[in-house]
Amino acid sequence: MEDEHVHIIINLLGKSLAGKITPGEQKDLDKLIREYSLEELVADLGDERYVMQHLRKYTKYDVKDGFQDFLNVVGETLPEKKTKIKWIYWCSVASVLLFVLGFLFFYHVENPKGDEIRGERKDRLENMESVRLFLADREEMVLEAGYDEKHLNSLGIFLSVGPRILDYTRVRGRDSLIGEHTLVVPKGCLYKVILSDGTRVTLNADSRMRFPAVLGSSCRKVYLEGEAYFDVKRDENAPFFVEGRNFSVRVLGTTFNVMDYKDEEQSQVTLLSGSVEMCMKDTVVRLSPGKQAVLEKGKFVGQRLVDPLPYVSWLEDKFCFESERLENVLRKLSRWYDIVIECEQDEVNDIYFTGYIPNDIGLKEVLQLLEETADIKFFERDDKMLVRCVKN
Template sequence: MLKNEFHISQLIVAHLRGTITEAEQLKLDEWLSESPMRARLMDELREESHFNKELMFFDEVDKDAIWTKLTKKLIQDETSKVSSIKKYWKALAAASIILAVFAAGMLYYNNFSTDRTLSAISNNNEVNPGKIGATLTLANGERIKLSDAANGQISEDAGVRISKSANGQLEYEVEENKHVSSGYNVLSTAKGETYKVLLPDGTQVWLNAASSIRYPTNFSSHSTRKVLLEGEAYFEVASDTSRPFIVKTNMQETKVLGTHFNINSYSDEPNVLTTLLKGSISVYGDNKVKILKPGQQANLSKSGNLQVRRVDTEPIISWTKNEFMFDGDNIDAVMRKIARWYNVEIVYQGVRTTDKFNGTVSRFSEVHEVLQLLEKTGTVKFRVDGKTIYIL
């Protein structure tokens, strides 16, 4: 996708310099006719004062960082093309920056100043980014709000010590030479919360917003390591060939021995998505089973149709790195992510855009910053009123 945008950038540069050929001009005209926003972009570039301002902006940004972000997605599997593209990087200059941000709708540059927004979105103090937080429900029913709990040991029961680490991780440790029984704990996040837990077997779990996971406090008395998931979680499963690790959701089961994978099972999503990064997993759904290889995703629809496809795994686990990474997402998918993280209501007004969104922005950005970046695509506008975001 970005490869084509760089080619268009070359045509823009040639047009501005007056060196474009007739055939190139036809191709550029065709590209401009596909979107009114592209035509507006070209009009702005023709204005000398505006173009000089963009050149000034180009001089201020970290071009090496921008190059890294752009090429990372463009040439993941085409390393031989890096040098040839890099040779004309300087020639693309401001046009590449402007095009990639405004025309292509790429949101890689999350350091733009707020006065570059396309419409007025107030910095609403009622809408804040999500945070590290969760609620732990112990086997006896006691509930502990982890954001309020001090670091160190927070509970001990039947030979199992539960602690909160300095970096905000919940950790389980089975004490040696003690009688150990197994109850069940539930770790749950509200909208706008995320948390990480180290299970008794050494498995690490990242829990996304509006999610919960139920698990035994000790796996040694069980023939399998089964956990129940609602919402979304990323797993790095500790290897134990004698006890398979099983993740059960409302519609499927995923069975592994030791591997890295992500499951998105939110009830408001159209499909349950299970994505494998490392190792091998078996996905069971609607009396079917699929064995995944790294880089594959199982897609289980509400009707029970189970399909497997290859995917780019980086956008799928970007939330574990505290990022929104949109990868051809439609407006509904984008706003569902925003709603969960910022704990807001989404209201659509008018006709929904069918455009796809691509790009990366920190999940710790203020909501108005995220919305402004989405608006830079020229295909969508927002209004924020309290805890409600209206899509105009």
């Protein structure tokens, strides 16, 4: 890489991450990214979890020595006589540029030959580039790459690739003109949507939501498969409905969590604030804050008082397990890390776990934590993970 291009890429990446890049500069950056095969680097910089994980790693290095190592790789050196004031200037550069320098350091120093990314990190990167939006005419857009931003802007939809937000609040027009959109979030990531009325929705991994680009003035309705957290904008004249597979949730303005995965035996609606009605085929249940309605295999089994926070811990990058069977734990891990995990013995499923585990760490670390908690052992076979009981 030519010295001049190193500085240009750093400068343009910093502007891009800060949202200050011009269309012309973006075109130049895209060309340089393709020329030097930096697509994976850019994808990493847009992944908050990957950024935070590697920033913790970056803090182990002496900043000045590490920067010198980076310059050695790209063919430059720091002057031997460098004043304290000038070095303070480098330390005070905007954090976004430090991110870029740090990532370039890891890419070029730790992987000088550009080795292919393998294992779970490669899978996570591929997933992070596959968040898709289907428009009313079934046109498909890949959101994480940001290539469809111009077209979305023409519809009044704002796309933020860095924080991963899709904002419909500036969309204007009749429902019949814009129609329903479908957002598909793959395993391994989250995505936020601000609907046209200001309602905020965060979709968990392996989820999809179908919704009108412009919500109706008398009724607002979305369709969910998977899990999502809702912060509904209150409107007395237009109740808000979340349609699941076997139930409907009716609200006016409140915050709640809906979990309705096909591979889970239970579906749950957990209320944090306000009031909601959960409507099933023959039953209507009104929830108050701290209450959770539970369906099992499509049938209502009751409501219970819970601490809502563990059920929305995924919003804070955590797995929360409260006396949870191992088979349920493994489904959550499989959904996030996009890997098949199976039990070799039936008795393994009877093990229960309680506690929090951060989900911004690698799968290997998570499995090690589980192994330290119970007499189990994970091992890999034929592109999937197996678990068995072990004797002390």
